[in-house]
Amino acid sequence: MHNDIIIIGAGAAGLAAAAELAAHKRRTLVLEARDRIGGRCWSRHEGGLSVPIEMGAEFIHGRPAVTLTLLQQSGIEAVERTGSRWFHQSGKIRPRARDEIMTRIQQAMKQAGAPRPDVSFQAYLDHDLRDWLVSAERTFARRMVEGYDAADPQHVSARSIVEEWTREDTGNDATYRPRGGYGALMGALASRLAGSAVRLQLQSIVHSVQWSRGRVVVEGSVLGTPFREQAARVIVTLPLGVLQLARDATGAVRFVPPLQQKRRALDGLLSGPVTRLALRFRTAFWEDVDAGRYRDAGFLQSAGAAFPTFWTMLPMRVPLLIAWAGGPRALRMAGMDTPAKIRRAVTSLQRFFGARVDVESQLETAWLHDWQADPFACGAYSSVKVGGSSARKALGAPLENTLYFAGEATDCEGEAGTVAGALQSGMRAAREVI
Numbered sequence: 001m002h003n004d005i006i007i008i009g010a011g012a013a014g015l016a017a018a019a020e021l022a023a024h025k026r027r028t029l030v031l032e033a034r035d036r037i038g039g040r041c042w043s044r045h046e047g048g049l050s051v052p053i054e055m056g057a058e059f060i061h062g063r064p065a066v067t068l069t070l071l072q073q074s075g076i077e078a079v080e081r082t083g084s085r086w087f088h089q090s091g092k093i094r095p096r097a098r099d100e101i102m103t104r105i106q107q108a109m110k111q112a113g114a115p116r117p118d119v120s121f122q123a124y125l126d127h128d129l130r131d132w133l134v135s136a137e138r139t140f141a142r143r144m145v146e147g148y149d150a151a152d153p154q155h156v157s158a159r160s161i162v163e164e165w166t167r168e169d170t171g172n173d174a175t176y177r178p179r180g181g182y183g184a185l186m187g188a189l190a191s192r193l194a195g196s197a198v199r200l201q202l203q204s205i206v207h208s209v210q211w212s213r214g215r216v217v218v219e220g221s222v223l224g225t226p227f228r229e230q231a232a233r234v235i236v237t238l239p240l241g242v243l244q245l246a247r248d249a250t251g252a253v254r255f256v257p258p259l260q261q262k263r264r265a266l267d268g269l270l271s272g273p274v275t276r277l278a279l280r281f282r283t284a285f286w287e288d289v290d291a292g293r294y295r296d297a298g299f300l301q302s303a304g305a306a307f308p309t310f311w312t313m314l315p316m317r318v319p320l321l322i323a324w325a326g327g328p329r330a331l332r333m334a335g336m337d338t339p340a341k342i343r344r345a346v347t348s349l350q351r352f353f354g355a356r357v358d359v360e361s362q363l364e365t366a367w368l369h370d371w372q373a374d375p376f377a378c379g380a381y382s383s384v385k386v387g388g389s390s391a392r393k394a395l396g397a398p399l400e401n402t403l404y405f406a407g408e409a410t411d412c413e414g415e416a417g418t419v420a421g422a423l424q425s426g427m428r429a430a431r432e433v434i
Contacts, residue, residue, distance in 0.1 A: 003029045005433055006218050006229055008206050008253070009237035011039020012057075012182075012419050013406040015189040016070075016426030017235050022196035024434055029229055030193075031204040031218065033376045037190050040239070040377055041419060043183030044367065046280075051316050052181035053278045055369040056380075057419045058322070060176040064420035066427070067185075071178055074188035078176040083298020083314040088352045105141050106166050108132035114162040118387050121145050124158035139303075146327030147309055149417070150272030151383040153327075160384035167414060182419060208254040209234060213400040233402055235429045237422075240395075240409040241271035241378025251375035262405075265395035268388025269409055271379030272417075273330040277307070277323040277345045278367040284319045285362050286312070289353060305348035306333070319364075323348065326380070334372055342366045381417040382409035392416055396425065404429040 007014045010032035021028045043052040060067050087096045112128045125138045145153050178185050206220040216234045244266050245252040287295040300310045307323040323345040350359045371377045396410030406429035411421030
């Protein structure tokens with residue numbers, strides 16, 4: 001069958017692009033390497049739990065119009081995360097409002113201004129912000145970059161962080177989850193392809209993309225059988241980490257000719273590491289410790305732990321905690337087997353509660369997906385390297401009206417690194433094709 005367009009990848013960006021093209025009746029083939037849709041959105045449903053286990057993306061940060069509109073159109077509720085934050089430091093557990101600290105950091109950034117020329121965030125903390133923030137606030141900022149942005153402060157662009165954190169909505173800690181998980185939204189997008197001119201083909205691993213102006217040949221294998229597809233245009237939604245692979249690396253997609261025009265953009269971005277564990281316990285024991293002090297806890301954080309952040313499923317009460325480590329902490333766990341990571345998570349949580357509870361005896365099971373080792377992801381989400389301020393725009397720019405690029409790393413509308421960024425970049429690429 002002749003294709004007008006081929007989309008490589010059926011993650012959030014690829015599905016959003018496909019839905020847009022379906023609405024415009026374009027003959028489109030979507031090639032997805034996995035045996036499922038969603039990419040880095042992956043919701044697991046386990047018996048006895050009233051919420052899905054998100055192996056990848058979980059939250060809606062703020063109120064991005066693209067995500068909320070799609071949820072509304074699909075009849076899926078956005079459930080606001082609730083709960084207080086508790087910090088363990090120097091042997092004591094105290095409540096802390098993230099908004100208050102972020103407001104002080106934002107004010108300091110506005111007073112100090114963005115660095116010119118660009119420097120690493122660590123250098124910015126050590127010099128530009130030294131007179132504006134006390135040591136504890138600078139430490140909080142560094143850990144936010146490592147955990148929230150999944151970036152190394154020694155390499156990430158200070159200008160990009162200042163721009164991100166001083167946006168109007170950054171001080172707002174409001175976050176939501178799609179009811180039923182992001183898998184429900186991915187399924188709703190895929191359902192829009194039914195009866196359209198768009199075909200979705202899973203387990204189709206792309207090996208090469210040969211292109212010239214107005215003609216593209218995509219070759220790969222589906223369940224071990226070679227395939228060859230042609231189209232006039234291609235939308236590439238491969239994750240940043242995959243695009244950054246060397247041509248001869250395992251899992252690399254070979255572009256012929258190579259994407260030399262994208263080399264500077266690719267070199268200006270970082271694919272952030274994240275280690276994330278879902279821990280299921282016999283009971284939600286943290287709700288009873290210290291006479292119920294943490295019953296309404298949303299986050300439990302311990303500054304020096306291997307996994308410094310845990311969060312609950314509030315407002316849903318289930319015996320499930322997510323253990324999170326990003327940036328350098330996650331990188332230090334690269335290559336560790338799953339049992340070793342689980343032990344580190346249990347130790348980190350034990351450090352938070354001390355002798356008041358035996359965490360290990362409460363643990364029933366755990367789930368982990370290593371996105372760094374995943375050959376179709378090669379990382380969690382993107383950040384900007386020092387000097388890479390124009391990299392996202394450059395990466396997303398079409399080539400010869402033939403190759404188009406989408407994915408969270410290409411978003412220039414303030415949602416990079418998120419599902420919202422992936423969704424709106426997919427729509428943008430589809431509209432560029434149209």
